[in-house]
Amino acid sequence: MPETQAIQFKDAAARAAEAAAAPSGDTADLQGEKMVLNMGPSHPATHGVLRIVLELDGEIITAARPEIGYLHRGDEKIAENMTYTQFIPYTDRLDYLAPLANNVAYALAVEKLLGIDKDLPPRCQFIRVICCELARISSHLLGLGSYAMDLGALTIFLHTFTEREKIHNLAESLSGARFTTSYTRIGGLSRDLPHGWVDQCRQFCKQVVVNIDETETLLNRNRIFVDRTQGIGVISREEAINYGLSGPVLRGSNVDHDLRKAQPYLVYDQLQFDVPVGTAGDAYDRYLVRIEEMRQSVRMIHQCLDKLPGGPVNVADGKVAMPPKHRVLTGMEELIHHFIRVTQGINAPAGEIYFGHENPKGELGFYINSKGGGTPYRLKIRSPSFVNLSILQHMLPGHMVSDVVAILGSFDFVMGECDR
Amino acid sequence: MSALELAQRLRARFSDLFSEPAEFRGEISMTVSDAERMPEIGAFARTDLGFDYLVDITSIDNYGEDPRFTLVYHLYGYGHRCYLRLKTNVSEEKAEAPTVIGVWLTANWHEREIYDMMGIRFRGHPDLRRILMWEGYPHFPLRKDFPLSGRPTEVPEVAFTDAAPLAGGPFVTIAGGKDTVAREPRVRIPDTDELETNSRLERRLDIKEAHGQAFGPGPIEPAKGS
Numbered sequence: 297m298p299e300t301q302a303i304q305f306k307d308a309a310a311r312a313a314e315a316a317a318a319p320s321g322d323t324a325d326l327q328g329e330k331m332v333l334n335m336g337p338s339h340p341a342t343h344g345v346l347r348i349v350l351e352l353d354g355e356i357i358t359a360a361r362p363e364i365g366y367l368h369r370g371d372e373k374i375a376e377n378m379t380y381t382q383f384i385p386y387t388d389r390l391d392y393l394a395p396l397a398n399n400v401a402y403a404l405a406v407e408k409l410l411g412i413d414k415d416l417p418p419r420c421q422f423i424r425v426i427c428c429e430l431a432r433i434s435s436h437l438l439g440l441g442s443y444a445m446d447l448g449a450l451t452i453f454l455h456t457f458t459e460r461e462k463i464h465n466l467a468e469s470l471s472g473a474r475f476t477t478s479y480t481r482i483g484g485l486s487r488d489l490p491h492g493w494v495d496q497c498r499q500f501c502k503q504v505v506v507n508i509d510e511t512e513t514l515l516n517r518n519r520i521f522v523d524r525t526q527g528i529g530v531i532s533r534e535e536a537i538n539y540g541l542s543g544p545v546l547r548g549s550n551v552d553h554d555l556r557k558a559q560p561y562l563v564y565d566q567l568q569f570d571v572p573v574g575t576a577g578d579a580y581d582r583y584l585v586r587i588e589e590m591r592q593s594v595r596m597i598h599q600c601l602d603k604l605p606g607g608p609v610n611v612a613d614g615k616v617a618m619p620p621k622h623r624v625l626t627g628m629e630e631l632i633h634h635f636i637r638v639t640q641g642i643n644a645p646a647g648e649i650y651f652g653h654e655n656p657k658g659e660l661g662f663y664i665n666s667k668g669g670g671t672p673y674r675l676k677i678r679s680p681s682f683v684n685l686s687i688l689q690h691m692l693p694g695h696m697v698s699d700v701v702a703i704l705g706s707f708d709f710v711m712g713e714c715d716r
Numbered sequence: 717m718s719a720l721e722l723a724q725r726l727r728a729r730f731s732d733l734f735s736e737p738a739e740f741r742g743e744i745s746m747t748v749s750d751a752e753r754m755p756e757i758g759a760f761a762r763t764d765l766g767f768d769y770l771v772d773i774t775s776i777d778n779y780g781e782d783p784r785f786t787l788v789y790h791l792y793g794y795g796h797r798c799y800l801r802l803k804t805n806v807s808e809e810k811a812e813a814p815t816v817i818g819v820w821l822t823a824n825w826h827e828r829e830i831y832d833m834m835g836i837r838f839r840g841h842p843d844l845r846r847i848l849m850w851e852g853y854p855h856f857p858l859r860k861d862f863p864l865s866g867r868p869t870e871v872p873e874v875a876f877t878d879a880a881p882l883a884g885g886p887f888v889t890i891a892g893g894k895d896t897v898a899r900e901p902r903v904r905i906p907d908t909d910e911l912e913t914n915s916r917l918e919r920r921l922d923i924k925e926a927h928g929q930a931f932g933p934g935p936i937e938p939a940k941g942s
Contacts, residue, residue: 365848372833373858408741537768537794540822551794558797647740650790650799652771663788665776676774678790686825715848 330358333697337366341446341701344711348688352697360692362685367715375675379641380406380482383675388476390679391713393438394431394656395477396467400424401653403480404561405662409649410642412483412611413561420484420609421562422600426497427470427479428562429593429600433504434463435656435708436586443583443705444515447524452511459507462500469493482642483617484610494601501594501601508590515583525580529691529703532577539687542680543658544589545707548574548582555654566603567596579706586708616642641670650678657681657710677716681709719744719798722765726800729760748804751787751813757802758789758819767791767800770820773827775834779860784808785836789816806836815841833858851895 336347345366351359371390375383387402388395403424407413437456444452464474469490471477479486515521531541536549546553554571556564572588574581610617614633623630646668652661658680665674684707692700723737723744735747748757761767771790778784783805791800806813815838816823827838828847835856838844846853855862 365846365850368848370857373862411741538821540770540820553794648745648788648801649741649743650771650801659771661772661790663772663774663790665788674774674776676772676788678772678774682825682829683822686822690821 335700337363341704342711343442343704343709346685346704346709346711346714348692348700350692350697350700355696355698357692357695357697357700360689362688364682364685364711365715367711369716371716372675372677375672377671379670380644380672381637381641384480384482385476385478388478389712390677390716391435391655391657391660391681391710392475393710394435395475396427396479397431397435397653397655398660399477399480400428400562401651401655401660402662403482404653405649405651405664406482406642406644408651409644409647409664409666410482410616411645412613412616415611416484416562417608417611418563418605419488419607422604423485423489423609424480425562425564425567426597426600429596430463430466430497432593432656433590434460436590437463437504439656439705439708440511440583440586443708444521446701446705447521449515449518449521452514455507455511455514459500459504462503466493466497466500469496481610481617483613484608488609494604497597498601501597505591505594508587508594512587522580524698524702525578525583525706527576527578527580528695528699529579529706530577531687531691535687535690536577539690540683541658541687542683543655544582544585545658545684547572548585548706549577550575555652555659559652561651561653563600567599569596579702582706582708643669644672652678655680657708657713658684660713677713679713679716681707681711681714682716685709685714717796717798719800722767722793722796722798723800725765726757726761729764730757733757743799743801745801745803748802751804751806754787754789754802754804755814755816755818758816761791761800761802762819766793766795768794770816770822770826771799773816773823773830775830775836775858777834777858777860782807785811785834787813787830787836811835812837812839814839817841832856835859 331352333350333352334347335350336342337345339346342348347363347366349361349363350357369389371386374386384399384402387398390398404413407416437460441453441456441460444450467477467479468474470493471479471486531539531545531549533550536546536551541549542553550573552571552573555561556569557571569592570588572585572592574585614630618637619627619630619633624634625631644666646666648663648665650661650663652659659678660680661676661678663674663676663678664672667673688703688707692703695703720737720739723746727734727737727746730748730753733749733753735749738745748754758770769792771792772788773790774788776786776788778786785806785808787804787806789802789804791802792798804813813836815827817827817840824841824843825847827841828844830836831838831841831844832846832848833856845851849857
């Protein structure tokens with residue numbers, strides 16, 4: 297039988313008297329005692345499901361342990377069990393803020409394995425560059441908007457999202473979907489540009505430049521923003537290289553490396569553009585690099601739209617690309633090609649390739665090991681967010697808790713890509 | 717300097733270790749015959765040949781072949797802008813290779829991922845924990861004998877071959893455990909329902925004793941006295 301006990305509440309005066317009577321040694325121990333703080337996985341500044349276990353001495357971080365994997369879906373395992381074409385929709389869900397760029401990266405990797413990456417029709421190559429650069433602008437707009445919002449400047453978020461919405465509209469008329477575009481196909485694109493798209497895109501480019509300028513006016517000399525980002529999260533050139541960082545995070549640390557210049561693919565060698573590079577390697581420099589990259593992307597899109605040639609968007613080889621539907625319904629050879637492409641996939645040669653693509657977040661690489669046939673034997677996704685986040689453990693200690701938000705925002709990572 | 721010339725220089729330095737450089741789609745691959753020498757080779761490639769950027773490390777499961785695993789290192793140099801791919805084989809019995817963190821710090825998470833997904837351990841790694849799966853997870857998902865949903869399998873205790881039940885299935889964690897190991901239902905002994913809190917390898921031995929079989933394609937138990 298449980299006994300009923302009266303609970304004795306102490307009033308404030310009694311508690312104060314008890315605390316004063318306690319030996320001072322008890323409270324002296326609290327000085328310098330470390331506290332463990334769980335940040336995430338559901339924290340607005342982690343932009344997804346990153347969890348960081350912080351060890352704190354007061355407000356100073358003494359140790360940080362990032363925990364990832366909350367969004368792991370086994371994409372690499374899935375890829376081993378389906379044809380090359382079937383995996384394209386999964387690439388949308390890697391860096392889900394720039395699906396068009398992922399589509400292009402994956403298609404180029406498979407085309408490199410097939411040995412047809414140099415034979416793509418020029419129109420396809422130009423459209424793919426436009427897609428990549430639109431995706432870069434879209435990703436950076438979101439990255440900057442949410443970054444500024446994390447640091448207390450809500451206006452920027454509303455500003456950049458207005459423009460980002462227009463990119464989604466363009467993607468919708470391009471592929472039928474706003475986010476999960478799946479626009480590329482092995483050896484080409486799912487469809488050509490719709491009527492009037494070029495003009496819409498030109499108009500968008502004119503509008504987004506104004507928006508970027510406004511964003512810069514609001515942030516570049518904003519006292520709060522500058523104080524919270526300058527000198528915060530400094531990565532030296534040597535550290536950036538040693539940790540294998542890529543993308544704006546690498547270039548913010550004064551490493552002049554951009555795969556579009558270093559290993560030109562598609563038609564990037566025919567375009568005029570500059571690669572912005574930071575000097576201090578802090579969060580502010582990474583912000584500046586992203587702003588300038590958007591301007592360069594707009595510059596590239598203008599050039600591509602000017603030069604955009606006519607012609608087909610798919611390779612003519614029926615053993616790679618799907619024949620057009622009206623031919624399938626009338627021709628015997630096209631029907632056979634269609635049937636084989638759907639049931640068996642593309643017959644890739646045995647061999648292995650690595651293709652690195654300059655994605656908005658950094659180097660998105662696909663390593664494909666093929667033993668021949670329609671499915672890869674092993675497909676490894678080298679995701680930029682995964683590698684970029686690995687430096688957190690090293691660089692967070694010594695910063696204040698509030699700096700974590702500023703540092704994470706400046707990395708601009710996506711957990712869908714990090715965890716795969 | 718081209719990638720082929722760099723590969724030849726690497727081969728000249730470690731002549732007994734390297735195979736003839738193979739070229740496919742303009743990329744150079746070489747096979748290293750002894751995985752134990754990778755840190756030494758990496759240090760030379762980094763300091764003397766300028767491969768300062770370790771792009772990626774990955775692993776391949778050549779299921780049914782011997783040696784079973786292949787480690788693949790992708791190197792790049794910012795100075796000469798050349799890629800080089802180094803491959804080395806690791807047997808299933810050993811399932812171990814030395815870490816290259818001493819050469820490139822970026823290897824840390826790549827090696828953790830390989831351990832997590834394929835079960836190859838890296839000797840000398842300071843923090844070899846699971847990274848994408850949780851601590852206590854009993855399988856290595858990227859191995860070829862690990863099944864997909866709906867496919868028949870020989871791996872025991874994997875629920876992937878049937879639809880997972882909504883409650884009480886192997887994916888439903890057990891409430892109240894102090895960490896993920898304690899909450900992982902697949903590492904508990906069914907009859908006693910005892911919570912195993914000892915290390916992963918010891919736990920596997922316990923389960924082996926209780927069930928009379930090993931628990932999935934786990935890591936090879938280290939030889940006694942090593």
